[in-house]
Amino acid sequence: MVQFLNKYTPLRVLAEGSYGKVILAKRIHEKEGELVAIKIFNFKDDEKNHQSRSRRTGNQRSNISGTELSKMTPDSLKRHGMIRHFQNEVVFLAGISHPYIVKVIETASLVHMANPFNCLQGQQQTQQSQSQQFIEERKNVRQIKEEPNQTGLYSYLVMEYAERGNLFDYICQSPLSENATCFYFRQLLEAMVHLKRSKICHRDLKPENLLIDNNYDLKLADFGFATHAQGINGNFMHFTCKGTLGYMAPEILNLQICENIGYNAEQTDVFAMGVILFSLIMGRPPFWKADPMEDKHFKILNLQQYQYFWNVWETQYSSQLGIVIREELKNLFNSLVSSVPCYRLTLNEICNHPWVRGYKVDEELAKKEMHHLWVQMKLREQQQGNLSSKAKDSQQQYQQDQIRQSFVEQEQIDQNSQMTIDNQNQQPQSIVYDPLNPNGYVQSDPKNILIELEQYALKNNMKCKYKKNSHKIDFLLPLSDGVNLVEFEVVFEKGKKKKDQGLYKLRFKFGDENVEKLTANDVEFLTSGFLQLIQGFAAMAGNNLYSLEDEIL
Incomplete structure (x- = not known):
């Protein structure tokens, strides 16, 4: 830990996941002041297990049989997954040098040290309210009593910091122009061609893993699911279900094919590239799941009814936003997301595609x-x-x-x-702000906003009911206890008072069922989360959500 703090000054937490956290830090000596992102894996392991692992040879990756995995406890399985995730990052990412792939600066495996996040607590507490500080103080007192020796096994990966976020953040704001779409698709393609030469497949391509640096260039990141292209048997076939649902090819989602026949990981990466291409130009994915039995849009693609697929999207969406998609781009997308893996273009064929090769990109x-x-x-x-x-x-x-x-x-x-x-x-108490009445208004009929919210809910398996001629949607949502459900209503009401006449006022309501089991966290999570979604859909519909001054109307 001392060595870690001698090299880096932790600033804040950037992201959290099941593996641990990603923190923003500043280098102290070499390239002093340079910002870096440090992904820290917390294995929460004991000394005995650490010693048993240390007896394994060198830096070999731990291969555990299916029988051994079936005997593991849930905690052991999670720890094993974290170890494999970290090993993949080190093995694949640390050995790659390319301008469009995130650069690894340093790695450290299974370091027995104190909690590296303790140094962030002081900074976080200065930003906390009095109530949060009280809660944290009480938790810390108990933690000290229960865990006097707060040490554990940590592995960390120091990477260059891409400070402009990721592509997902941008396309949530707005679809990209054809010029920007081609610019970033080419950069992604160059990164993938480099991986192919290195005989590596990524297996988790998605806009969230395409970071943007300070110069607005792309950086491919997160190699936790990466694998050797040739597979364990040397026949380029893989048998594990890896990836993110909306970007996974149909042969991975079909477990009979995935586990028995296998899939070619380069072909599944190409499929994900097709989904990304569509998402960049349209601002949303072409389908939520590549399963013709569950997704109507993919069902059309599965039947190779490409013209009908594009007619549906252009009629219902792109024409309303003024998005014009040329035939060459449509042809490229169709060739990337074919249900038949061998029909998809190879990376070399993508490089020579007329749209990729011929479109004149204005980088500036x-x-x-x-x-x-x-x-x-x-x-x-x-x-x-x-x-x-x-x-x-x-x-x-x-x-x-x-x-x-x-x-x-x-x-x-x-x-x-x-x-x-x-x-x-x-x-x-003087309640200045009511989370159920977020002081949000739109000027025009909110129908399109509610339709977008309904589509989002259905794609994410949320139970909802929307009457097309009404201005409200009813949801049935789980509480934080993971057991009970609560009725939650999003409604736009016509303004009746002098200041809001002609406007539509956003309100949230909870039903009577299980309302007594609502916690403050539930209220904050649901109201603030839906408010953010509605703001995005309102901007997309050109019917922006805005607030009036904090006065009684």
């Missing part, structure tokens, strides 16, 4: 477009922060009262303290 214009979207993202985040900050304050006050009372009961604080807290709870 493409990067200006991305910069404009980047500025829009930052402004929207700032606006979202302004909208939600007051809600968070009131919700955190509620959390403070509830959690404080819980700790009082558990630790048997004296009666006087209990009375003080009760008095605080009884005092009327």
Whole structure:
């Protein structure tokens, strides 16, 4: 840990996942001040297991048989998956040098050290409210009692920092122009051709893994699912279901084919490239799952009814946004997402495709477009922060009262303290902001916004009911306890008061069922999450959501 802190100064957490966290850090000595992203894997292992692993030869990857895997506990399986994920990153990513693939600076495997996130706690606490600090303090007291020796096994991967986010963030703002689409598709293609020469397949291509650096160039990242192209048997066939649902080829989703016959990982990477191509130019994926039995759009593609597929999309979507897609681009997409793997273009054939090879890209214009979207993202985040900050304050006050009372009961604080807290709870609070009434308005009929929200919900297997002639959608959503469901309604009401006449006011409502089991976290998660979705769909429909001044209407 000392050596780690001597090299890097942790700044903040960038992302969290089942494997651990990605933190932003600053280099101290070599290239002082340079920002880096550090992916840290927390194995939470004990010394005995660490010693048993250390007896394995060199840096060999741990191959465990199916029989051994079936005997593992859930925690052991998770730890094994994390180890394989980290080993893949090191084996494949650390050995690659390419301008459009994220660069690895340093790796360290199974370091026995103190929690590397402790140094971030002080910075985080300065940004926390009083109630959050109280909760964290109580948790820390208990943690110290239960875990006096807070050490564990960590592996970390230090990579260059791509500070402009990822392509998914951009296409959530707006579809890219054909010029920018071709620019970034070519960069992705160059990275994939380099991987092919290195006999590597990625197996998790998606916009979230296509990072954008400070110069607005693409950086392919996250090699946790990567594999050797030739496969374990040397016949270029693979038998494990890897990837992200919306980008997985049909032969992977068909478990009988995947586990018995196998699939060619280069061909499945090409399929994912086709989904990415469509997503860049249209601002949304062509389907949510490559299964003709479950997805109507892919069913059309599976039947090779390509003209009908494009007619549907152009009629229902792209023509409304003024998106014109030339035939050469359509032909390329059709050739990448064929249900028959051998019908898909190879990487070499993609390079020679008329649209890829012949389109004249204006690099400067493409990067200006991305910069404009980047500025829009930052402004929207700032606006979202302004909208939600007051809600968070009131919700955190509620959390403070509830959690404080819980700790009082558990630790048997004296009666006087209990009375003080009760008095605080009884005092009327000035609620500046109501999360169920987020002060959001649209000027035109919100029908298109609700249709987009319904489509999003259906694609994500959310239970919802929308009456086409109404201005509301009813959802049935799980609570944070993972057991109970709650009714949640999104509704636009016509303004009736002087200041909001002619506008449509956004409101959220909870039904009666299980409402008593709602926590402050549930309310915040659902209201702020849906508010962000609705803002995006409203902007997409050209019917922006905005707020009036904080006055009583």
